[in-house]
Structures are given as C-alpha cells and as structure tokens.
Amino acid sequence: MKTSEIIVIGGGAAGLTAGIFAAEKSKSVTILERARQPGRKILMSGGTRCNVLPVRATLDDYFTDSSRNRLKNIFKSWSVQQCHSWFEQSLGLEMACEEESNKWFPVSNSAREVRDRLVAAFEKAGGQLHCNASVESIHHDGDAWICTTADQQTYRSPKLIIATGGLSIPTTGTDGTGHSIIQRLGHSLHPTFPALTPLKGKHPGTEPLPGVSMQVSLSVRSKSNGKHLFTSNRKGFVFTHQGYSGPAVLDISHFITKNSAIKDNDVEIRVNWLDRDADWWMEQFQGKHSVKPLLRKYLPKRLTDNLLEEASIGDKKTAELNKKEKQHLLNLLTNYPLPCKGHLGYSKAEVTGGGVPLDEINPATMESKILPGLYLCGEILDVFGRIGGFNFYWAWVSGRLAGQSTTDN
Ligand SMILES: Cc1cc2nc3c(=O)[nH]c(=O)nc-3n(C[C@H](O)[C@H](O)[C@H](O)COP(=O)(O)OP(=O)(O)OC[C@H]3O[C@@H](n4cnc5c(N)ncnc54)[C@H](O)[C@@H]3O)c2cc1C
Structure with a gap:
C-alpha cells in the first residue's frame, strides 16, 4: 500500500x-x-x-x-x-x-x-x-x-x-x-x-442549411405560460447536419437537456435571426423594395429563401404585403419558434x-x-x-x- x-x-x-x-x-x-x-x-x-x-x-x-x-x-x-x-x-x-x-x-x-x-x-x-x-x-x-x-x-x-x-x-x-x-x-x-451541447431539430424551409451561420438572439420561454426564462448572452449560431450549434445555442442548451432529463417538455426556443426588433424591420420595409433582396442584404441568402418559402411570400414587394403577411414575416424574422427535437448529449457536451x-x-x-x-x-x-x-x-x-x-x- x-x-x-x-x-x-x-x-x-x-x-x-x-x-x-x-x-x-x-x-x-x-x-x-x-x-x-x-x-x-x-x-x-x-x-x-x-x-x-x-x-x-x-x-x-x-x-x-x-x-x-x-x-x-x-x-x-x-x-x-x-x-x-x-x-x-x-x-x-x-x-x-x-x-x-x-x-x-x-x-x-x-x-x-x-x-x-x-x-x-x-x-x-x-x-x-x-x-x-x-x-x-x-x-x-x-x-x-x-x-x-x-x-x-x-x-x-x-x-x-x-x-x-x-x-x-x-x-x-x-x-x-x-x-x-x-x-x-x-x-x-x-x-x-449535459450542458453546452448542440441541439437537434429541423431547419426552416425544405432545403437543409448546414454550414449557414449568423449572429442571432435566442430566447427561452415556457410553452405553457409563455413566460420569458432566459436570453442568450452570445450571438453565434450555425446550422449543422443534425440541427443547431454555435455559442448562442450551447449557452441555452441546458434548458432543453435539463427538461428532457426531468421529463418536463415545457420550454421552447425563439430565434431573432438578426437580433433586430420588429420596429427596425418595419423601417426597412418602408418604400418599394422587393422583399427577397431586402432580406438578403441582412441575412444569409439560403436562410432568406427558406424563410420566405415558409411564409409563402415569394417575390412580392414590401408595399404589396397585406397586414397579415407583414405580421407573419415579422414573426418569422424576430420570433421564430425553433423546432428543437433533442440534443447531442454527453458525447458533445462541454x-x-x-x-x-x-x-x-x-x-x-x-x-x-x-x-x-x-x-x-x-x-x-x-x-x-x-x-x-x-x-x-x-x-x-x-x-x-x-x-x-x-x-x-
Ligand atoms: C471540448 C471542450 C472544450 C472546452 N473548452 C473550454 C474552454 O475553452 N474554457 C472553459 O472554461 N471551459 C471549457 N471546457 C469545460 C472544461 O474543460 C471543464 O469545465 C473542466 O475541464 C472541468 O474540470 P474538472 O477538473 O472538474 O474535470 P475534468 O477536466 O473533466 O477532469 C477530471 C479528471 O478526472 C479523471 N477521472 C475521472 N474519474 C476518475 C477515477 N475514477 N480515477 C482517476 N481519475 C479519474 C478524468 O480522467 C479527468 O482527467 C471545455 C470542455 C470541453 C469538453
């Protein structure tokens, strides 16, 4: 001994x-x-x-x-x-x-x-x-x-x-x-x-977006009462083959992993793709812009196309959007519900x-x-x-x- x-x-x-x-x-x-x-x-x-x-x-x-x-x-x-x-x-x-x-x-x-x-x-x-x-x-x-x-x-x-x-x-x-x-x-x-781990889930639209990255704001809220629980401090976000990663995702991942560990699926993640609010977007919509090139000025092209596909807006001009379409687009841009379906667990958790x-x-x-x-x-x-x-x-x-x-x- x-x-x-x-x-x-x-x-x-x-x-x-x-x-x-x-x-x-x-x-x-x-x-x-x-x-x-x-x-x-x-x-x-x-x-x-x-x-x-x-x-x-x-x-x-x-x-x-x-x-x-x-x-x-x-x-x-x-x-x-x-x-x-x-x-x-x-x-x-x-x-x-x-x-x-x-x-x-x-x-x-x-x-x-x-x-x-x-x-x-x-x-x-x-x-x-x-x-x-x-x-x-x-x-x-x-x-x-x-x-x-x-x-x-x-x-x-x-x-x-x-x-x-x-x-x-x-x-x-x-x-x-x-x-x-x-x-x-x-x-x-x-x-x-597991904490600080990538999340799994579908990408917006039909064409997958692996490798597309941007600076976003992620917020976590309760599904049942809508209460805001957390906003990520970091902004980096990247689409992966299985879902989402980047510092912003890792930082909020424990809300998903902890809740699935305790079998309580009451949280959802909302994405603001440019970290700009609806008023800011409304200002950009002023005038006669085509929606697609306008959004592509600020967001990755492939993400823009997929979001517009989801909104069924196509090649419209901002002035042609009716109130409902405008609101739908603003929601997609600033309050997008990330369809998260799990996580990569301890094998990738920091x-x-x-x-x-x-x-x-x-x-x-x-x-x-x-x-x-x-x-x-x-x-x-x-x-x-x-x-x-x-x-x-x-x-x-x-x-x-x-x-x-x-x-x-
Ligand atoms: C990919 C990755 C990147 C990271 N980057 C950062 C970063 O840049 N900055 C940051 O702040 N944090 C980072 N972290 C987190 C950081 O590494 C951990 O918080 C930190 O290492 C924890 O230190 P620890 O000593 O408690 O555990 P560990 O570093 O995990 O050390 C535990 C040690 O105990 C040993 N051990 C376990 N069981 C036994 C046993 N039964 N007998 C003998 N030995 C045993 C293990 O082999 C291991 O060497 C990262 C983590 C990962 C996985």
Missing part, C-alpha cells in the same frame, strides 16, 4: 490546481489520474487554444440548483483578477485578452502550454502524478481514506480530494465513476444533464449540469459535511457556467480552495 498525506483523484483542471496548492504546504501529495495523461479536457478546450478565464464573471454567469449564496462565498475566495495573476506570475503563462468576446487565452494559443505549466508547477512543488490509475472504490478505515485502483493498487491518505469531473466526453476519462463512488459514500446528487449539491460541502473549505477529511472540487459539484472561460474559472477557484484547505489545521 502506498501512503500520502493528501491524495487527489482526477488530474483535470480542478485536480491539478488542488494538487498544486496542497503540494505548496504538504510534503506528500499524490494525484491519481485514470487516463494515460492528465488534463485531456484542457488540451481540447477552446478549439485547442484554451479559454483560460473570462475577463470578468458574476453569479449570473453560473447555473446551480444549490444555494447561490454558497456559490458566491466560494467565488469570493479568489477573484478573476487574482486567478489571472496566479497564471501569469506563478505559472509563467502569458495571456492575451480577446476583446470582442472578453476572454483570456494564452499568448501562444496553446492549450498544451496551459496543461504543461499546471503539471510542471505541481511537480515542482513536490507532487507525485500517477497516470493509468483509475480509482474504482474508496473506503475509510477509521484513520484514513483507502483508494483502490482498477489494477488493485491501494493508496492511503488522511485527506482526500475528489476532482473526477462530470460525465461529458466520456472518452476523456469522465464516465461518472466519481459520481457512483461519492454516492456510495453517502453523498446525494442533483440530477445530472460540461455537466447537476452533481453533488453545494449544500453538502462547507463553502469555506470545500470539505464534505458528510465525510470529514474528504474534499470536492470542479465539475463533480452542482455548478456549471456559460461559455467563455467560466467553467475553467470554477475549476481553478474550487480546486485552489480544496487544495489549500487540506493543509489548514
């Missing part, structure tokens, strides 16, 4: 950060990572550029069914600015801000550099990284935690950090083993669902919604309230953020707090 003062299960973003902060104060910290190499999601993040952080973050950028007050307290422990300085000054990662999207990327545009600098910092602080170590069970023997791996190796430590991530992209190593283990130990789970409730941990330390000496951080907890570096920020903040707390007496 191998012993360590602190064991971290999972060498992803949260686990590596927890390991670094724990190893700064403890002589023996071991990370057990089931994959052949750590941080595989970091490597694939941001189109392999890794969007390390947002420029700023507020609680509204995050979703949880747990207490938002707890979430606020965890974030208060490390601001985006402090986290940014840590990356630049302690890890030596130079970052550049992408102004139009308010995101920080490494100057090298290399996700590998981010991952490698985290691993180097952990090893420099004296930490031991064991890859190909898939933890299958954990128990407590009265004094310490005993972790058993798939190849029957055992590891013993008084303090244990669980950073096994969520369920998204299972081929990277996150298949939910961590969730089963933590449940067997006595924790509960808020229902999990993150997992749901997880261990924050109410079951101490937000000042990330220690379990049910299992003293056991800490949780990262995506295994019931928190996810919108697209834009918010998910890594959660991993870095919660990982640091868990790592530091294991060495506080």
Whole structure:
C-alpha cells in the first residue's frame, strides 16, 4: 500500500490546481489520474487554444440548483483578477485578452502550454502524478481514506480530494465513476444533464442549411405560460447536419437537456435571426423594395429563401404585403419558434449540469459535511457556467480552495 498525506483523484483542471496548492504546504501529495495523461479536457478546450478565464464573471454567469449564496462565498475566495495573476506570475503563462468576446487565452494559443505549466508547477512543488490509475472504490478505515485502483493498487491518505469531473466526453476519462463512488459514500446528487451541447431539430424551409451561420438572439420561454426564462448572452449560431450549434445555442442548451432529463417538455426556443426588433424591420420595409433582396442584404441568402418559402411570400414587394403577411414575416424574422427535437448529449457536451449539491460541502473549505477529511472540487459539484472561460474559472477557484484547505489545521 502506498501512503500520502493528501491524495487527489482526477488530474483535470480542478485536480491539478488542488494538487498544486496542497503540494505548496504538504510534503506528500499524490494525484491519481485514470487516463494515460492528465488534463485531456484542457488540451481540447477552446478549439485547442484554451479559454483560460473570462475577463470578468458574476453569479449570473453560473447555473446551480444549490444555494447561490454558497456559490458566491466560494467565488469570493479568489477573484478573476487574482486567478489571472496566479497564471501569469506563478505559472509563467502569458495571456492575451480577446476583446470582442472578453476572454483570456494564452499568448501562444496553446492549450498544451496551459496543461504543461499546471503539471510542471505541481511537480515542482513536490507532487507525485500517477497516470493509468483509475480509482474504482474508496473506503475509510477509521484513520484514513483507502483508494483502490482498477489494477488493485491501494493508496492511503488522511485527506482526500475528489476532482473526477462530470460525465461529458466520456472518452476523456469522465464516465461518472466519481459520481457512483461519492454516492456510495453517502453523498446525494442533483440530477445530472449535459450542458453546452448542440441541439437537434429541423431547419426552416425544405432545403437543409448546414454550414449557414449568423449572429442571432435566442430566447427561452415556457410553452405553457409563455413566460420569458432566459436570453442568450452570445450571438453565434450555425446550422449543422443534425440541427443547431454555435455559442448562442450551447449557452441555452441546458434548458432543453435539463427538461428532457426531468421529463418536463415545457420550454421552447425563439430565434431573432438578426437580433433586430420588429420596429427596425418595419423601417426597412418602408418604400418599394422587393422583399427577397431586402432580406438578403441582412441575412444569409439560403436562410432568406427558406424563410420566405415558409411564409409563402415569394417575390412580392414590401408595399404589396397585406397586414397579415407583414405580421407573419415579422414573426418569422424576430420570433421564430425553433423546432428543437433533442440534443447531442454527453458525447458533445462541454460540461455537466447537476452533481453533488453545494449544500453538502462547507463553502469555506470545500470539505464534505458528510465525510470529514474528504474534499470536492470542479465539475463533480452542482455548478456549471456559460461559455467563455467560466467553467475553467470554477475549476481553478474550487480546486485552489480544496487544495489549500487540506493543509489548514
Ligand atoms: C471540448 C471542450 C472544450 C472546452 N473548452 C473550454 C474552454 O475553452 N474554457 C472553459 O472554461 N471551459 C471549457 N471546457 C469545460 C472544461 O474543460 C471543464 O469545465 C473542466 O475541464 C472541468 O474540470 P474538472 O477538473 O472538474 O474535470 P475534468 O477536466 O473533466 O477532469 C477530471 C479528471 O478526472 C479523471 N477521472 C475521472 N474519474 C476518475 C477515477 N475514477 N480515477 C482517476 N481519475 C479519474 C478524468 O480522467 C479527468 O482527467 C471545455 C470542455 C470541453 C469538453
């Protein structure tokens, strides 16, 4: 049996950060990572550029069914600015801000550099990284935690950090083993669902539109009472072979995935194809324009043609549209009901919604309230953020707090 003062299960973003902060104060910290190499999601993040952080973050950028007050307290422990300085000054990662999207990327545009600098910092602080170590069970023997791996190796430590991530992209190593283990130990789970995942559904008109992209505004509303629930912060939208993707779609996808997970199909998505309101379109309709060229000035040609096909407007002039036709066209342009019929699930989801409730941990330390000496951080907890570096920020903040707390007496 191998012993360590602190064991971290999972060498992803949260686990590596927890390991670094724990190893700064403890002589023996071991990370057990089931994959052949750590941080595989970091490597694939941001189109392999890794969007390390947002420029700023507020609680509204995050979703949880747990207490938002707890979430606020965890974030208060490390601001985006402090986290940014840590990356630049302690890890030596130079970052550049992408102004139009308010995101920080490494100057090298290399996700590998981010991952490698985290691993180097952990090893420099004296930490031991064991890859190909898939933890299958954990128990407590009265004094310490005993972790058993798939190849029957055992590891013993008084303090244990669980950073096994969520369920998204299972081929990277996150298949939910961590969730089963933590449940067997006595924790509960808020229902999990894929988040930031592409949606499935029909395209407007009869000709499919894969590859057609535009800047839109998406809003989510309740089907039963019409109540407005959410408007996407991001605008990018693209038609795919199976439906729809792009930052705007990913950002609202959890309304669909969560509702299908709880078998409540009460939400619908409305699209404003140009993010302009009906009054603006009415101004463009003034005068004697042919509808098709007018719309093609602002919208992709193929989308224009399909929308006009749906509206059965053909080659009419704006002045020839009667009141009903005008209203129908305005609705198609600004309030189009997206016929969404499902989603691509965990195989394409960037993150997992749901997880261990924050109410079951101490937000000042990330220690379990049910299992003293056991800490949780990262995506295994019931928190996810919108697209834009918010998910890594959660991993870095919660990982640091868990790592530091294991060495506080
Ligand atoms: C394609 C893609 C792009 C993304 N891009 C961005 C981005 O640009 N910016 C952003 O903020 N977020 C991005 N994300 C989200 C971000 O990657 C996650 O939020 C983050 O990785 C979560 O960190 P984590 O450490 O909690 O989990 P993970 O990074 O998933 O790490 C968990 C680790 O635990 C290991 N593990 C699991 N079970 C066991 C076990 N039983 N024993 C041992 N080890 C185990 C896994 O192998 C894995 O290495 C992206 C995600 C994806 C999939």
